[in-house]
């Protein structure tokens with residue numbers, strides 16, 4: 001540790017050079033804890049595992065810590081959500097149950113309190129999203145780094161971990177130029193999305209090297225590209241509270257949320273939150289009217305054709321808050337004249353309109369890739385991790401936290417909360433393990 005006694009993040013200037021010979025750090029006493037990855041999960045874990053005279057080292061491959069945290073929420077950092085913890089669990093797809101102990105052990109209220117006690121006030125904005133009052137993610141990172149410094153956590157940047165292995169009761173962690181020894185190890189390397197932030201999926205290989213299975217990974221919180229997309233020129237139009245259903249033979253899932261037309265397909269929270277379940281070839285049915293079934297719409301159109309026969313069909317579609325250009329495109333697709341009077345609407349037209357407006361079918365070409373996905377689905381198989389401690393069931397002393405795990409959240413602050421909560425839970429267990437070991441030394 002002799003060269004690692006700086007308290008603020010240091011950058012290993014030689015990180016880009018080829019080593020002459022790999023040195024072994026800690027040939028004497030091993031470090032108490034090494035955390036791989038200085039994202040929110042790794043930093044928070046290191047902070048909370050710290051203790052008097054405890055040697056904790058965070059290794060970060062980028063030249064500075066928290067790159068993804070800095071761009072989160074478009075730089076405003078939607079830190080968590082204001083909802084109650086029970087409803088929180090519904091925002092992580094099928095694997096939400098795994099997070100229960102973590103989220104109950106360190107809640108959204110605890111997270112807000114952590115930052116407010118350190119002088120960073122929080123505000124709750126649209127839809128219950130919680131942000132720092134300054135709406136600057138760099139202020140969130142600054143609190144984490146100051147806390148780490150105060151607690152003696154050492155962060156070395158520009159240090160890409162290349163391999164790990166179990167060695168007796170501890171671990172050997174190798175970088176390009178040297179190898180470290182530690183009693184406990186946390187893999188907090190994130191997922192694979194936005195690889196420019198450093199999250200390039202290295203952690204999956206490390207976990208595999210220690211025997212862990214990886215549930216198939218893929219982009220999540222990603223926009224979708226649509227085959228033969230008919231709304232490219234309507235990019236920018238958004239549909240508040242649209243119902244989106246996924247069909248793969250039968251209906252797989254349904255979700256309501258704001259949907260945005262893009263040049264290539266669909267985006268917006270209603271699509272992003274559903275994207276972990278969407279696969280190429282799926283049919284998405286998107287409602288252009290809120291709260292109306294196909295049958296309701298057909299009946300309503302029939303009433304209009306009888307009661308408002310002289311009116312233009314387009315003008316009554318406007319009553320349903322369908323954007324005019326979208327209504328016009330749907331008429332065009334159904335080959336219904338734009339100036340058709342309601343009285344002239346045929347049964348076939350009525351059925352076609354009710355069908356398309358209540359659930360317009362669009363075939364998924366594919367999901368946006370890791371370059372635009374805000375999260376990664378899949379990851380370290382949860383069956384092999386103890387949800388109460390985040391410790392590996394295969395290698396004692398090995399822990400996981402954050403997005404590397406096979407669980408990902410909706411938009412709205414759920415992913416950062418999961419990163420902090422799993423980091424905290426791992427830290428609590430590491431504290432106990434190290435204290436027990438210290439007691440017997």
Ligand SMILES: Cc1cc2nc3c(=O)[nH]c(=O)nc-3n(C[C@H](O)[C@H](O)[C@H](O)COP(=O)(O)OP(=O)(O)OC[C@H]3O[C@@H](n4cnc5c(N)ncnc54)[C@H](O)[C@@H]3O)c2cc1C
Nearest residue numbers: 037039040041061072073078161190198402403413415416
């Ligand atoms: C554009 C964007 C906006 C987002 N906005 C929000 C938001 O507002 N609210 C929200 O809740 N979530 C948001 N997210 C998701 C959230 O940022 C992530 O889920 C969260 O950062 C995951 O934290 P983590 O610590 O697990 O991983 P990361 O933040 O990805 O950190 C992992 C770290 O490990 C390092 N690392 C990787 N491999 C190695 C290696 N071999 N050696 C050393 N270090 C390594 C990486 O460089 C990185 O710094 C957003 C994501 C994106 C991409």
